[in-house]
Amino acid sequence: MRHTIAALVENRPGVLTKVSGLFSRRRFNIESLAVGVTERPDISRITIVVAGDSTVLEQVLKQLNKLIDIIHVTELSSKNSVSRELALIKVAVDSGTRSEVMQIVDVFRAKIIDVTTDSLIVEVTGDRSKVAAMEQLLSRFGIKELVRTGDIALHRGSVTAEAIIAQQSDL
Amino acid sequence: MTNNITGAKALIESLKKENVEVIFGYPGGAMLPIYDELFDADIRHILVRHEQAAAHAADGYARATGKTGVCFATSGPGGTNLVTGIATAYMDSVPIVAVTGQVPRSLLGVDAFQEADITGITMPITKHNYLIKKAEDIPRVVKEAFYIASTGRPGPVLIDIPKDVTTDLLDFNYPKEVNLRSYKPIVAVNIEQLKQAASLITASEKPVIYAGGGIIISHAAEELLRFAELIKAPVTATLMGKGAFPDAHPLSVGMPGMHGTKYANYAIQESDLIIAVGARFDDRVTGKLESFAPSAKIIHIDIDPAEIKKNVRVDVPVVGDAKTVLTKLTSLIKQHQPKTSEWLKRVNKWKKDFPLHYKKNDMIKPQYVVECIYELYPDAVIVTEVGQNQMWAEQYFTYAKPRTFISSGGLGTMGYGFPAAIGAKIGRPDATVIDIAGDGSFQMNSQEIATAVQSEIPVVVAILNNGYLGMVHQWQELFFEERYSSTVIEESVDFVKLAEAYNAVGLRAVKPEEVKPILKEAVESGKPTIIDFIIDKTENVFPMVPAGAAINEIIDPE
Numbered sequence: 217m218r219h220t221i222a223a224l225v226e227n228r229p230g231v232l233t234k235v236s237g238l239f240s241r242r243r244f245n246i247e248s249l250a251v252g253v254t255e256r257p258d259i260s261r262i263t264i265v266v267a268g269d270s271t272v273l274e275q276v277l278k279q280l281n282k283l284i285d286i287i288h289v290t291e292l293s294s295k296n297s298v299s300r301e302l303a304l305i306k307v308a309v310d311s312g313t314r315s316e317v318m319q320i321v322d323v324f325r326a327k328i329i330d331v332t333t334d335s336l337i338v339e340v341t342g343d344r345s346k347v348a349a350m351e352q353l354l355s356r357f358g359i360k361e362l363v364r365t366g367d368i369a370l371h372r373g374s375v376t377a378e379a380i381i382a383q384q385s386d387l
Numbered sequence: 388m389t390n391n392i393t394g395a396k397a398l399i400e401s402l403k404k405e406n407v408e409v410i411f412g413y414p415g416g417a418m419l420p421i422y423d424e425l426f427d428a429d430i431r432h433i434l435v436r437h438e439q440a441a442a443h444a445a446d447g448y449a450r451a452t453g454k455t456g457v458c459f460a461t462s463g464p465g466g467t468n469l470v471t472g473i474a475t476a477y478m479d480s481v482p483i484v485a486v487t488g489q490v491p492r493s494l495l496g497v498d499a500f501q502e503a504d505i506t507g508i509t510m511p512i513t514k515h516n517y518l519i520k521k522a523e524d525i526p527r528v529v530k531e532a533f534y535i536a537s538t539g540r541p542g543p544v545l546i547d548i549p550k551d552v553t554t555d556l557l558d559f560n561y562p563k564e565v566n567l568r569s570y571k572p573i574v575a576v577n578i579e580q581l582k583q584a585a586s587l588i589t590a591s592e593k594p595v596i597y598a599g600g601g602i603i604i605s606h607a608a609e610e611l612l613r614f615a616e617l618i619k620a621p622v623t624a625t626l627m628g629k630g631a632f633p634d635a636h637p638l639s640v641g642m643p644g645m646h647g648t649k650y651a652n653y654a655i656q657e658s659d660l661i662i663a664v665g666a667r668f669d670d671r672v673t674g675k676l677e678s679f680a681p682s683a684k685i686i687h688i689d690i691d692p693a694e695i696k697k698n699v700r701v702d703v704p705v706v707g708d709a710k711t712v713l714t715k716l717t718s719l720i721k722q723h724q725p726k727t728s729e730w731l732k733r734v735n736k737w738k739k740d741f742p743l744h745y746k747k748n749d750m751i752k753p754q755y756v757v758e759c760i761y762e763l764y765p766d767a768v769i770v771t772e773v774g775q776n777q778m779w780a781e782q783y784f785t786y787a788k789p790r791t792f793i794s795s796g797g798l799g800t801m802g803y804g805f806p807a808a809i810g811a812k813i814g815r816p817d818a819t820v821i822d823i824a825g826d827g828s829f830q831m832n833s834q835e836i837a838t839a840v841q842s843e844i845p846v847v848v849a850i851l852n853n854g855y856l857g858m859v860h861q862w863q864e865l866f867f868e869e870r871y872s873s874t875v876i877e878e879s880v881d882f883v884k885l886a887e888a889y890n891a892v893g894l895r896a897v898k899p900e901e902v903k904p905i906l907k908e909a910v911e912s913g914k915p916t917i918i919d920f921i922i923d924k925t926e927n928v929f930p931m932v933p934a935g936a937a938i939n940e941i942i943d944p945e
Binding site: 225230238278284 | 506507510511514515518535567568569570691692693695696697
């Protein structure tokens with residue numbers, strides 16, 4: 217079972233190490249981890265996809281909460297949130313296959329962001345299954361390199377980090 | 388507000404604001420400006436002989452007093468030598484603040500002389516740590532460090548300070564309050580959970596209270612006593628919970644788990660309700676998890692939500708401070724008429740049928756030494772090393788009060804006892820402090836005799852000398868066909884001469900009748916004293932649950 221966790225953390229050196237170190241020493245499996253600063257420069261958001269049953273998820277959330285630099289941790293379910301991943305895929309092409317690849321890119325509403333005589337770099341954004349489908353379709357042309365950001369996710373609707381932190385500070 | 392003082396002075400001033408009365412430490416290049424400030428400061432500094440001992444002494448001081456212990460070490464090896472002590476404190480939730488020197492900021496990350504990434508190294512064994520980059524952060528960081536170390540589930544906090552930060556100037560203004568949006572240790576107890584707990588308790592006919600170190604940390608011994616007497620349930624206190632409930636109380640069933648009493652383990656296994664308070668279902672307590680307390684519902688009261696459901700299934704979780712929760716729970720069920728008389732009869736029968744036991748002969752038995760210590764000094768603070776000595780000290784001394792049994796439970800750190808005893812004695816100068824030691828463990832920090840002598844700290848070390856690394860030797864005897872690989876150390880050191888070489892008192896006893904007089908001589912000497920008790924080497928620690936067995940599958944030879 218795969219769970220997406222959103223953590224709002226103090227934007228300080230070492231925080232990411234604390235989070236990733238916690239995962240490795242507690243034997244939690246990270247599928248992906250994405251981190252970046254939020255609309256508030258003092259706060260970063262870490263999106264972690266973790267594999268495990270509900271007991272594992274509960275421990276992950278509780279252990280993360282114990283880290284002093286973590287302001288808030290929550291699970292984002294597929295119902296209450298939207299998630300996206302971006303991938304760059306370098307595909308081998310020649311004059312015979314280039315147009316076919318471009319058609320696939322078109323159908324997926326992806327983009328070509330680099331072109332050479334023997335390769336293309338495709339930029340695709342979507343949920344996990346879309347990126348996987350894209351990868352699979354392109355694989356028969358020969359994928360030379362691939363990089364993906366890992367999932368990033370946000371709560372749907374009016375729930376915001378700002379609101380969560382304000383609530384936290386009132387306690 | 389004081390203008391233009393150095394970072395070093397700001398550190399010492401901050402520690403004074405936290406009412407620090409003693410620091411255990413060892414100087415070094417990166418700590419020179421701080422030690423220079425300490426030279427004139429009104430804070431006692433105990434110079435140890437190895438930084439590991441500074442951390443253990445701060446820990447022993449904290450456990451004996453309930454205050455936060457402080458230790459200092461320099462950069463690089465100074466910090467890395469603290470690591471075992473910090474990990475020990477972390478595992479047993481002991482509040483200490485460790486301050487380490489660091490290379491100057493310009494040299495950070497270039498593998499400079501005596502540079503070690505101590506915040507990186509201690510990340511998994513501290514509750515939190517800091518690398519201070521600006522002198523003006525010192526007061527805030529110290530304030531936060533003491534707050535984090537001592538609140539919620541306590542633990543060690545490390546502060547790493549580059550040398551040039553300690554010479555930079557700042558305007559000193561000690562914050563009145565901590566402002567940490569990401570750390571809120573005080574939680575309101577959930578009343579619904581309390582009610583659920585109450586209804587399980589009132590329905591139970593075979594309850595067991597399983598009390599851990601959280602009782603001691605939260606000063607909840609009285610509340611525990613009142614609660615236990617109200618619901619008339621047997622109480623099993625863990626190694627960390629020793630002293631949380633009086634051993635001599637009729638409801639006490641001693642320690643659970645691997646070297647617990649038979650009757651505590653039987654009670655747990657037959658119980659219909661386990662009420663865990665400030666305990667964490669450690670593997671040494673539960674034995675084989677699948678067979679642990681098979682018929683019991685479990686109420687788990689702990690201040691750390693992450694402990695709940697970490698190891699065992701829990702029917703009713705209650706997150707909160709033990710003292711608060713027990714008070715509320717007791718008042719919620721104060722009309723309760725317990726239905727436990729049959730159960731207590733059964734437990735008392737086990738108690739009578741399966742007591743702790745050993746056979747006397749003409750040699751000194753380690754259990755007898757511990758019993759003599761209790762007979763002569765029932766109010767002593769007992770500190771232990773780790774291994775057989777630790778278990779005998781737990782089993783044969785009758786503890787009555789919190790903070791009288793100080794031992795490395797979670798990490799099981801050999802070498803802990805002696806420096807921790809030094810710290811405990813500093814914190815409790817009027818108490819008789821006795822380190823019950825093994826000849827193996829004691830040698831891991833025996834250099835601290837020099838510390839005790841130089842700083843005139845009259846602790847007594849009672850070495851139960853069997854010439855073995857006894858606990859491992861016992862396992863080899865029982866489970867490895869008596870192949871004693873690297874566990875025989877007999878006659879490798881003369882502890883009396885060792886003590887005398889350090890200008891401490893060294894004594895030796897070889898016959899049972901010598902035990903009491905020599906203990907008296909040691910305590911009355913008023914000096915650091917090492918007693919070498921030559922004990923019957925065939926003696927082992929029983930009862931014993933073999934690793935991986937259920938806790939009622941307990942070995943206890945006649």
